[in-house]
Amino acid sequence: MDESIRRFESFFDWSVGETARSCQSFEVGQVMARRHNQMQVPDGTDPGLRGVMEKNRLDLRLYEFVMYLYDYQGRVLFETLEKS
DSSP: OHHHHHHHHHHTTOOOOHHHHHHHHHHHHHHHHHHHHHOOOOOTTOHHHHHHHHHTHHHHHHHHHHHHHHHHHHHHTSHHHHHO
């Protein structure tokens, strides 16, 4: 999440002060903590999970592509950002 926010700031050339960054970090942390507490990933042997995965296989392929694209953009477009 923090990396995505840094990319937005870099891409749109936003100048964010330390106070705003601190507030932003706090709010993102709160949201992520709530989401983490709600998530329960079933074990991979669960037949129900296998059925859902098969039904949503194209969604899973799209997710894999999105992860690849995010990594690629990070290396190509934001390489200097990641080094700092």
